[in-house]
Amino acid sequence: MKRPIPLLLLALLAGCATSPPPxxxxxxCSDGTTxxxxxxxxxxxxxxxxxxxxxxxxxxxxxxxxxxxxxxxWEKGDEAILATGHRMxxxxxxx
Numbered sequence: 001m002k003r004p005i006p007l008l009l010l011a012l013l014a015g016c017a018t019s020p021p022p023x024x025x026x027x028x029c030s031d032g033t034t035x036x037x038x039x040x041x042x043x044x045x046x047x048x049x050x051x052x053x054x055x056x057x058x059x060x061x062x063x064x065x066x067x068x069x070x071x072x073x074w075e076k077g078d079e080a081i082l083a084t085g086h087r088m089x090x091x092x093x094x095x
Contacts, residue, residue, distance in 0.1 A: 043066070
């Protein structure tokens with residue numbers, strides 16, 4: 001008799017390998033800027049009033065960092081840094 005357990009185990013493990021549902025968070029920044037962050041994982045999309053950017057994830061020693069070399073989004077907990085050029089803005093998840 002064949003054992004069905006290995007096939008069942010593989011099916012269960014395959015379900016664990018799926019990525020979590022994308023998140024959507026609203027941010028309010030110290031300069032009055034507001035935006036929505038959608039996604040997570042290997043890329044994130046930042047949506048502003050008139051434009052959006054999709055940024056790939058890059059290595060970070062702390063928090064989660066996304067950048068396309070033009071725009072940087074670095075989040076840790078409910079706080080984030082949004083930077084472009086020489087401008088850096090501190091942001092927080094809107095509650």
